[in-house]
Amino acid sequence: MPGGGNRRRASHESVVMQRLLCFLSVLLFVPLPAVPQLKSSGEITGHVREQGTHAPLAGVNVLVVGTNLGAATDPDGAFRIISIGPGTYSLRASLVGFKTVVRTDVVVTLGQESQIIVELSETVLDMEEVTVSASYFARPVELATSAHVLS
Numbered sequence: 001m002p003g004g005g006n007r008r009r010a011s012h013e014s015v016v017m018q019r020l021l022c023f024l025s026v027l028l029f030v031p032l033p034a035v036p037q038l039k040s041s042g043e044i045t046g047h048v049r050e051q052g053t054h055a056p057l058a059g060v061n062v063l064v065v066g067t068n069l070g071a072a073t074d075p076d077g078a079f080r081i082i083s084i085g086p087g088t089y090s091l092r093a094s095l096v097g098f099k100t101v102v103r104t105d106v107v108v109t110l111g112q113e114s115q116i117i118v119e120l121s122e123t124v125l126d127m128e129e130v131t132v133s134a135s136y137f138a139r140p141v142e143l144a145t146s147a148h149v150l151s
Helices: 004-029
Strands: 042-050 061-064 070-072 078-084 087-094 101-108 113-120
Touching: 042 061, 042 087, 042 101, 061 078, 070 078, 087 113, 101 113
Parallel strands: 042 113
Antiparallel strands: 042 078, 061 070, 061 087, 087 101
């Protein structure tokens, strides 16, 4: 059987090629892990809580000072600010009824997540006295009712 060895070799090569193609096609659909070095920005994540009780604070405005970037905290006090270029920033956290806090020296690096915890303390809102009075212009009695003609 002079041609039997060649057929087996060709059959074996065919099986190897099929397996290789199958493996490569599976790789096309499997997401590759994110490579941090390829990202062109970083992000700041964190939580804002009340200083005394450590209870999470919802609705806190967290802004990156000097930019138009920012976020509001969710009901768990968490926030996430994305697409921040590398550098050192200051964060300002504010909520009505609490003292505004500025955190300095927040470092953002490419492809990395900087985690921050901010604590706000309650403050008393001082307001001036508000006086409500009626206007001296009274509605004329004859204009108190109106009539419309429908046709």
